[in-house]
Amino acid sequence: MAEQHTEHNQREKLWELIKDVRFTMISHQTEEQEIHSQPMTMLNSEQLNERQNLYFIMKDTNDIVKAINAGHTHLGLSFAKPSDDTYISISAHGEISTDRALIDKLWNPWAENWFQGKDDPSVRVLIARAVSSEYWDVKDNKVTHLFKVLKGNVTGKPQEPDTEHEKLNL
Template sequence: MTHHTDQDRAWSMIEEIGICMLVTHDGSGDQLRARPMSAHAARDEDAIYFLTDIRNHKDDEVEINDNVCLTFAENDDYRYVSVTGTANMLDDRRKIDELWSTAAKAFWESKDDPNIRVLRVRPAMAEFWDNPGKIVTTVKMAAAAVTGSKPNLGENRKLIL
């Protein structure tokens, strides 16, 4: 596979999975924090966007250390993507309007809420695991256990985004 195809595949998996764990540094010691977030991939902008609330301290953590990790998981098909990059907060009302969805109403009454911000992540590197699905993977693992061989569980790639 070419480098370009691997990048497309990683971006497609990010878009398809959609929900990830956003990992930040807590700013006090060596602790990491992870929380689920709804990702809005914008491959043409080389960014992944999130709506967030400034009352939840992600902005403080990103200001202290802008290095973040995003982990996407689709457990039913054993497909995973890990993205490392840098993050920053934007008070961009036009982008908030663009990203606003019915799901966002669960967190804010209106897109005009002054506490909403956009968290933008600029991906630097990614690693993905793209497997043939649960049934095929289970059969391959069982066969490997019986034969003593290592199973081929799909493709794993590390790449620069």
């Protein structure tokens, strides 16, 4: 039986899984009702309210900005840390901000490559509020996992890796 988690504990677990994974694929719905995804860099840090929101800087011409401004606020965020066999999917609601204080907090040297400084009028912040999440965290070490795969190939009886898999309602 799965352990019952409070919302706080669920958000703590989610943050532990994603805090070191800076790159995510963000999916949104287009005007043509298609799902489009693009890679983005998460800008969260310990001093931000990362257990509530995930933050990304983007241009006002970005497709995600256009989608949210058109009312398509439901987003999918995918994180992967293959070195640890950890995979996370987050369902979130997005909003776009031009809050100067938030831009100041998030600004970093990477952003200088894309904008004419933090006062560039095209700077937008995507605030993604996580609603729910699902994760897969393989507990087997690489050797054990490989052994199970090879044994399954030889015996014809595949063995599942020891994986922690849970859905979190945030």
